[in-house]
Structures are given as C-alpha cells and as structure tokens.
Amino acid sequence: MQQPMCPVCGDVLSSSQRYVYTACTGCGSWIFISDRSAEEDNRSFYNAWSEQSSQLPYSYLKKKIFRFYSKRDKKTHVQMNREFDRLQRQIQDRLAGDKTIRVMEVGFGQGRHLAGLLQKGCDAYGVDISEEVVKAFQRKYPEYTDRVTADTTLHQKIDILYCSALLEHLDDPIRFIDSVTGCLKEGGFLIIHALPVLNEDTCDMSEEEDICFWKPCHRVIYSLEGLKWMLKEQNFALTDWQTIDPYNNRVLSMHLREGYSEIANIRHSCLRSDKLPSLYVYTNICREAITIRSRAFMGSFLFQKTRNPGTVTETGI
Numbered sequence: 676m677q678q679p680m681c682p683v684c685g686d687v688l689s690s691s692q693r694y695v696y697t698a699c700t701g702c703g704s705w706i707f708i709s710d711r712s713a714e715e716d717n718r719s720f721y722n723a724w725s726e727q728s729s730q731l732p733y734s735y736l737k738k739k740i741f742r743f744y745s746k747r748d749k750k751t752h753v754q755m756n757r758e759f760d761r762l763q764r765q766i767q768d769r770l771a772g773d774k775t776i777r778v779m780e781v782g783f784g785q786g787r788h789l790a791g792l793l794q795k796g797c798d799a800y801g802v803d804i805s806e807e808v809v810k811a812f813q814r815k816y817p818e819y820t821d822r823v824t825a826d827t828t829l830h831q832k833i834d835i836l837y838c839s840a841l842l843e844h845l846d847d848p849i850r851f852i853d854s855v856t857g858c859l860k861e862g863g864f865l866i867i868h869a870l871p872v873l874n875e876d877t878c879d880m881s882e883e884e885d886i887c888f889w890k891p892c893h894r895v896i897y898s899l900e901g902l903k904w905m906l907k908e909q910n911f912a913l914t915d916w917q918t919i920d921p922y923n924n925r926v927l928s929m930h931l932r933e934g935y936s937e938i939a940n941i942r943h944s945c946l947r948s949d950k951l952p953s954l955y956v957y958t959n960i961c962r963e964a965i966t967i968r969s970r971a972f973m974g975s976f977l978f979q980k981t982r983n984p985g986t987v988t989e990t991g992i
C-alpha cells in the first residue's frame with residue numbers, strides 16, 4: 676500500500692498505521708489516517724453519538740458544579756480570555772460592522788452564525804458541500820433561500836471568507852482552500868475560527884487523553900507552522916491570531932485521564948450515567964481541570980490574501 680502523505684505539507688508520513696494519529700516530521704502537524712473518508716467517519720460517529728447521548732438524563736447538579744469552576748477558571752486565566760475575546764470582537768466587527776462588505780461562510784452547518792449575520796442586515800452568503808445542509812437551512816430560514824448554495828465554484832467576488840470548525844475535518848484542505856478562495860478579492864480576509872492547533876509549549880495531556888485527538892473527528896491537528904505554510908502556498912499571510920484552552924475541553928479530557936473512557940462516545944460531562952463520574956469525582960475533575968494545559972488549543976486566525984506569498988497588502992478591508 677502506498678505510504679500516506681501529510682495533507683498539510685505533502686511530506687510522506689513515517690507510518691501508515693490506520694486509525695491512529697501520526698506526527699508529520701515535515702510540518703509537525705498530527706494526521707489521522709483512515710480507510711474511510713472524513714465524511715463517512717464523521718457521519719457514523721455523530722449518528723451513534725446523538726443516539727446515545729440523547730438518551731441520557733441531564734444532571735443539573737453537575738451543571739452547577741461546572742459553572743462554579745468555569746467561573747473560577749475564567750478568573751485564573753484572565754489574560755488568555757481577554758486576548759481571545761478581543762480577537763472575537765474584532766472578527767465580528769469585520770463581518771458585521773460594514774454592511775457593504777460581502778461575506779461568505781463556508782461550511783455553515785446548522786446555519787445559526789450565518790442567519791445571525793443576515794438578520795443584522797449583512798451581505799452574507801453561505802456555501803456547504805452538503806445538499807442536505809443547504810436544504811435544511813432553506814427550510815429553517817425560507818427568507819434567505821437565495822443566500823445559500825452547495826456549489827463551491829463561487830462566481831461572485833467576496834471580501835471575507837469565514838469558516839468555523841471546518842478545516843480540521845477535511846481530508847484534503849489544500850484542494851478545499853484552492854476551490855473556495857478564488858472568489859476572494861486581493862486584500863480580503865480568510866477567517867478560520869475554532870480550529871484546533873497544537874500547543875507546542877508545556878502541556879499536561881498526552882495526545883491520547885486530549886479531546887482534540889479523540890477519534891475519528893479530526894483529520895488534522897495543525898501545528899502553527901504547518902497551518903501558516905499551507906496558507907502561504909495559497910498566497911495568504913497570517914495577520915492576527917489567538918488561541919484559547921477551552922475549559923470544557925479540559926474537563927472532558929480529564930474524564931478520559933481518570934479512566935472514564937465512555938466520555939469519548941458521550942462527549943458531554945453534565946449527564947447522568949453509571950459510566951460517568953459521581954458528583955464527588957466530578958467536582959475533583961472540574962477543580963483540577965483549572966490547573967492543567969491541553970495538548971491542543973482552539974484558535975482563531977485572520978489570513979489576508981496577498982499578491983505574493985508572505986506580503987500583506989495595503990488594501991486590506
């Protein structure tokens with residue numbers, strides 16, 4: 676069998692073992708190798724997940740405990756939260772501040788963010804490769820039927836492309852970026868939101884424990900270098916970015932570390948199940964989660980389209 680290649684930098688991976696993450700020696704990203712497509716893997720996982728977790732009763736006491744320690748976590752990590760919130764406000768200003776800006780959300784999923792932009796009067800559009808997703812949006816928001824399409828060969832010029840929790844789910848991110856960014860004006864922005872990226876500093880989690888590596892959801896956990904290199908090849912320069920270590924992720928990862936392996940299928944900590952921790956253990960998990968650092972963070976990235984790789988143009992929006 677042919678040796679698999681890194682979808683980020685194109686280097687041949689050192690291992691062809693299926694259903695594990697392999698670190699790319701070229702760019703440092705971690706790649707999940709599977710015989711099935713990302714779409715197939717994700718669909719079968721999410722079907723099983725929604726069936727299982729929807730049957731479990733909600734624990735209001737766990738929610739209370741979670742909220743209590745989540746607030747304490749916010750106070751502990753003030754700087755990280757402040758910087759991340761600053762960038763989120765800046766992104767929302769870019770997307771919705773000027774109504775003459777044309778925005779395209781790629782992979783809009785359930786469409787809440789896209790509908791929010793349209794309800795604010797933005798000149799926003801959505802594209803999704805799934806016809807089902809497009810039709811579901813049109814049923815839910817019939818007034819915005821013309822705003823969504825499954826045709827990724829975009830013909831109109833766009834000022835900002837926005838995607839959230841998307842790139843990590845793709846088998847071939849380069850082909851995807853190539854197909855959608857042709858419509859982006861020079862100087863326009865590609866905003867990549869909620870992307871898991873490696874924490875390359877000290878961390879307290881192994882890859883197996885960290886939720887960003889739970890199979891089979893993410894095809895790539897990008898290194899920052901890998902992400903920048905991949906976008907630079909497509910004529911994009913990174914102009915601003917921030918990462919955050921979400922508290923909820925740390926709580927979920929801690930469940931696995933403490934031996935509650937079923938959490939990888941349930942993926943929600945405030946439910947009642949004999950496969951999940953007691954209130955006493957849950958309290959300890961929530962308390963300890965404040966002090967640990969994940970193997971992967973969640974990032975927001977602003978890339979600007981340039982004429983030449985690595986050169987930021989002056990005609991930014």
Ligand SMILES: [Zn+2]
Nearest residue numbers: 681684699702
């Ligand atoms: Zn690579």
